[in-house]
Every structure is written in C-alpha cells, then in structure tokens.
Amino acid sequence: MARFWVCVAGAGFFLAFLVLHSRFCRSPVLRNFTFAVSWRAEEILYRLDVDWPKHPEYFTGATFCAAVDSLNGLVYVAQRGDNIPKILVFTEDGYFLRAWNYTVDSPHGIFAASTQYEQSVWITDVGSDFMILWLHGENGTGPAKFNIPHSVTLDSAGRVWVADRGNKRIQVFDKDTGEWLGAWNNCFTEEGPSAVRFTPDGKYLIVAQLNLSRLSVVAAPPVGSIGECSVISTIQLADQVLPHLLEVDRKTGAVYVAEIGAKQVQKYVPLNSYVTPFGS
Template identity: 60%
Template structure:
C-alpha cells in the first residue's frame, strides 16, 4: 500500500471566531462548516536516513510520501491494588499504510465525534458524553436510543473527589473493549487527572499531580489505549504524549520531540495498531506517528501529515474500526471532515 494521494479540493472555509492508515496530501483549502522517557527521544538527533523527528519544524517533517519500567522518582499511580501484569506477544512488522482521500465535509460520521463525545464499537451499548463549562463537569451515559443512564460527577459542580466521583471539565474518555473506562479530567480546570474505572465504575487507579515532571500532567486532553496494555495521554499543557501501563498505572515513557511546534490535542490508534493519529490545533495539522511495538517506548517519529488551511483548528480525531475512515472535528471551521482510505 502507498501513502499520499491527492485530496479533493474542498470549498473555502467559513470565518469563525476563535475559540489505519496513512494520511492524505495537504489540503489547499478545506470546506467550512519534555520530560525524559525510558529512551528520551528529545536527546536524539535526525540521521541521514530519517531517524527521529527531534526537530519537527514543518520544513523538516516528511511531506506526504508517495510510498510508503518506571524509573525511580516517578510518582506511582494511586490505586487500591496493582493487578498482575499479563504476558504480551511481539507484533508483526509494520506494513506501509494506505492512502486516504477527503470526502465532503459534514457527510455524517458513523460514530459521534462531537466535542468531548465518544461512542466506541468495543462497548456498543452505551454512548458517553463529557460535559464542560459552565454547567457540566460530568460524564453522561446514554443508551443508543437516547435514554439517559447513570451520570458520573456532580452536574454543575466542579470537584476533585474520588468518592463520590467528581470532575472539573473532563476532556475526553476512552472505553476499552473490556468495558474499562479511561478519563482525562482537566480541560483547563482544577484537575489534571488520568483516571481508570472498572466496568462497574469503580476507580482502579489514578494519576493526578499537576506539573511537568514524569507522570505529572497539565491539561490532559485526550486518551487512547493500544493493544499492548499501554495508555497514551495527550498531555497538552506540557506539549508531549505520556504513556502508562494500563494494568498497574505505572509510567512507561513520554514523547516530546514531535511536538515542539504545537501540543498534541487528540490521540487515536489506527485499527491495525501500527500508527498513532494526532491532532495539532494551533498548527492546523493531523500528524501520523509510528506506534512502537511491545517493549520500550523508544523514539517519536512522524511518518506523514495532513496540513489543513489556517484557522481550521482540528480538535479531536477518531477512526472507524472497520473501515479505517478518519474523522476530524474542527472547531475553527465548525465542521467534521472525513478521510477515507484509498485502494491502490
């Protein structure tokens, strides 16, 4: 399979006030609508063959190619007990990702991609929606027919309690196929927390210390879990991605060198678990990163990017687990765009 391919030129964007696969070519005008890790990539330098993206200016990044154990001093997760680690097999070699093409904006994502909403195929009987300012601070659960189920948090009241569970502007949720729920709580509010809940909504472990240090968070904005028991958090305020063990909550590493220009706002894995799709709001781009196999987190490497028009502001991304379609929620343009893999 190859990378790249021309994106259909969309109509010009609307003016608006402020506030798996490889990705397609740069859009000329879309439609309206570091902390050290176990292998600190920030100390690496690019090599003649590409190497690590430790100096990720736009000019230095690859334009869409045509082919293609926690260290001492790390704050531990807060949890009642640490379940045993499970054994994991090494993954197969990475294949080249397929092309994507852009479809018309507003064509209707098959999964909810509204601001802070998630409906995951791995947990198909419930839709979860996070609510923020000014009367939110909750995670609401809905059945597919729209029935409101138990609400997590105190509606309209910000808080940091774990019993009963409270939030302050929860940013995003990720539901694992096991039914376990991961919440990043702190879209600019009092909290800066990563919380793991059991399927029956009991707190299993948490990281909640604000700061730039290892396992500390500042405006955690997105969370995803891969197939190798690793939790990936877009630590927006610190301009990095941090990685934790999904079973114990132990810190595994961090990536910062790919985010010198702009912070990661949203993080998702392609269905084959080979690539990480990251939205970067202020630079108006979607980056495709190579996901490391089992073992050491290693080095951050940008494979390709979609560069969007100015002021589009991609905020959240998600992928269809069957078709690999990519959906991008753009708060600047007030729309969602859909990118579809191309067959070669």
C-alpha cells in the same frame, strides 16, 4: 467553491490543484480559506470524505469531540453553545438521525462503548459533576507529571498513552501498575498533542495538534520499547480549523476530527490496506 491545494513531497516535488464543490463553502470559518494539505508522496494514507456529513447544517455550535459506535454504525458529535442540541447522531455514511440536549452542559470528550446487548455513550462534561475513573500523577513537567493532559487511549499491550498537551509530549504508562514507560517529545517541539488514537491494526497513532491545525500519522512502537516518535505522514488543515479531539472507527479505520474553529467534524478515509480492523 472552496479551493483545495495538495502539496506532495517525495523524491521529486509537484503541485496539484483540486477544486471541490464541497460543503466547505457553507462553513462561515472556512469560506475564505485556501486549503493547504501536505503529504509525502509515498505515504498518502488518507483522503478527505467531502460528502460527510450529508447535512452539515446541523453543526450549530463549537464541535469539541466525536465518537464512533462501530458495532451499530453510528457517529456521535458533541458541541457547545446556547440553545442548541449538544449531542448529534449520524450514520457512518453521514446521514443525520437525531439529537438530544438532556443532562449535557459543556461537553469536552465523548466515547462510545456499545456491546451487542447495550448501547453506551460516555461524555466528559466540564460544566457538571464528574467521577474519576483512573488517576495518575500530578501537575508538573517531570516524568509522570502533567500540564493539561488532554487525551488518553489504550493499546493492545495494556499501555496508556496520554497526550500531555501543555508539556508538548505523549507519556506512556502501564495500565495495571501505573509504571511510567517513557515519553515522546521530539515530534511536538512546536506544540503539544491535543488528541491521540490508534489505528485498528495498532501500527499507527493519529495525533492532532490544535493550534497548528495539523494531524500526524505516527509509527507505533513495538511492545517493550517506546523509542523515539517517528512521523510517517502529516495532514495540514487550514488555519483556524483547530482540531480538538478525534476518533478512529475500529472497523473501517476512518478518522473523525472535531474542529472547534471550523465548527464541524470531518471524516478521513484510509486509502490503503494497511488498516486491518480487529477481528478480521
């Protein structure tokens, strides 16, 4: 069994121990780990769905990314390795549906953009040819320059948020004009962000830090002001889990984390009603 430690801090401190007969005992990376998860007592926003997926044995390579097709209730996982299926498809409940290995070499990122008329999946493949869709800035450390820009997302106000991993910051731009709107670096003094996504209500960003094996829930700023980064809650994963990229379900608010160290994808479910899905 994997032992799951929960350290909760708030006005007072207490320690709770949970023993889970979860799939972690089947993971070669996590088999000997004790999990340390830190949250503030008043800000417990997510719980780990230990039953997702139903068939973790399909993870046979390094899981680099995940994408959610909220319209069709599908979760796509891209993994790397020799002689293995590169794309796995699960239901949101965790049941394995199918896999494919056609035309994909070394997937790095994946995004589902389905409509009611067509299912569409976009994959960044660092081993093949590519097409530039949006380009801004150049290599460097100043404003609007980058060092390993690792993840990009949009908010409802038309701002582009870039996880500038090598420079230990998130930079923000206007989608249409390309104007630099500001940067966050006070939250990332230890390590830069590797992934960034908004919750469905747009109130928070979920940020992953790869080598720290940490997820942070960060308050989103109002329109017209970037301000300072403010961490609301953190989820500290086991050492060597290495969360690479993550995705948020636009309907349910569930967070799917692709972990290249643990060679798995984990699902975190929001506990509270702060997540208000679009269209509700």
